[in-house]
Amino acid sequence: MSFVKRTELQMFDGRQIFYYDSAPVERNAIDLRPFEPRPLPGDMRQDVLTGEWIAIASHRQTRAFLPPKEFCPLCPTKTDFGTEVADSDFEVVVFENRSPSFSAPSAEQAPETIPALGRCEVVVFSDHHEGSFGSLDLVHMRTVLAAWIDRTREISKLPYVEQIFVFENRGEEVGVTLNHPHGQIYSYPFITPRTMKMLQVAQTHLDETGIPLLTSIIKREISDQVRIIAQNEHWVAYVPYAARYPYEIHVAPKVFVPDFAELSNDVADAFPEIAREVLLRLDGVFGIPMAYIAAWHQAPVRAGRDALGLHWQITSVRRAPGKLKYLAGSEAAMGAFIMDVKPEQSAEQLRNVQL
Numbered sequence: 001m002s003f004v005k006r007t008e009l010q011m012f013d014g015r016q017i018f019y020y021d022s023a024p025v026e027r028n029a030i031d032l033r034p035f036e037p038r039p040l041p042g043d044m045r046q047d048v049l050t051g052e053w054i055a056i057a058s059h060r061q062t063r064a065f066l067p068p069k070e071f072c073p074l075c076p077t078k079t080d081f082g083t084e085v086a087d088s089d090f091e092v093v094v095f096e097n098r099s100p101s102f103s104a105p106s107a108e109q110a111p112e113t114i115p116a117l118g119r120c121e122v123v124v125f126s127d128h129h130e131g132s133f134g135s136l137d138l139v140h141m142r143t144v145l146a147a148w149i150d151r152t153r154e155i156s157k158l159p160y161v162e163q164i165f166v167f168e169n170r171g172e173e174v175g176v177t178l179n180h181p182h183g184q185i186y187s188y189p190f191i192t193p194r195t196m197k198m199l200q201v202a203q204t205h206l207d208e209t210g211i212p213l214l215t216s217i218i219k220r221e222i223s224d225q226v227r228i229i230a231q232n233e234h235w236v237a238y239v240p241y242a243a244r245y246p247y248e249i250h251v252a253p254k255v256f257v258p259d260f261a262e263l264s265n266d267v268a269d270a271f272p273e274i275a276r277e278v279l280l281r282l283d284g285v286f287g288i289p290m291a292y293i294a295a296w297h298q299a300p301v302r303a304g305r306d307a308l309g310l311h312w313q314i315t316s317v318r319r320a321p322g323k324l325k326y327l328a329g330s331e332a333a334m335g336a337f338i339m340d341v342k343p344e345q346s347a348e349q350l351r352n353v354q355l
């Protein structure tokens with residue numbers, strides 16, 4: 001499966017929307033909502049204690065919070081209520097976030113501030129209001145992946161973007177404000193603190209061994225076996241050796257690639273199968289939909305592209321039915337994680353889920 005059609009249209013306020021279809025569908029629905037100006041970019045402030053950048057996006061206060069289904073902005077438009085998606089059905093759509101944390105340069109920016117340049121997009125996985133990425137069928141998952149690949153390629157061309165972060169939050173426990181199955185793409189004008197740290201470690205490993213760190217990690221996981229959850233010809237899924245969360249799964253291509261833009265069709269085609277299995281296993285642990293953050297790590301646009309490899313980190317905040325792992329004093333204040341489940345034990349639990 002490699003054929004995915006992209007149709008680009010405009011939204012009522014000038015934002016771009018992209019429809020991705022696995023069949024050659026004609027798309028030309030017009031967004032009939034009355035024009036509204038878009039918010040100006042927020043500004044960036046540097047925390048002088050750590051040197052880290054903070055994006056101040058006060059216009060985000062007014063965004064929708066868990067609206068009822070009939071006012072869901074991510075559903076297709078079927079009534080007088082105009083949603084973000086003008087068409088009456090769709091497979092996968094991507095559009096610019098209405099209240100973005102990072103956005104394109106604007107002439108009206110106040111001169112004394114550092115604008116929070118970048119791009120924030122919403123990826124709507126399906127026109128069905130219920131479900132999540134893991135409940136899509138395999139062809140549909142492949143279309144989502146095609147959208148991630150396409151967006152990474154396109155956003156990489158923006159001169160003010162340094163890092164592209166593709167992710168999905170699932171469950172109100174991790175701050176989801178819209179229940180409709182969707183993910184997001186945050187494109188930052190700087191390299192994020194976590195990636196900066198990963199980059200330093202990966203670069204040192206590459207300098208010392210000549211091998212990308214992720215390649216060495218996968219080799220170790222495959223030889224240790226005990227933390228592996230699933231694998232196929234092109235992908236492997238495992239609980240990392242030093243997991244931070246009770247249910248943490250990493251999924252990586254077996255051959256190093258820096259980012260989505262360089263993922264081959266063969267490897268991409270093998271992804272939906274393992275993605276589905278991993279997410280089913282996660283939900284099977286307690287027999288309830290697991291709240292999680294599914295984060296795609298990829299090399300920055302212009303740095304460390306031979307050192308940092310594309311992989312997917314799924315972390316769940318649930319440790320037992322009715323019990324969440326909160327980031328408490330040590331984790332939140334010091335960044336020092338304490339794990340109460342042995343990673344080998346959690347891998348065994350995930351493997352034992354009957355599919």
Ligand SMILES: [Zn+2]
Nearest residue numbers: 072075129180
């Ligand atoms: Zn919806």
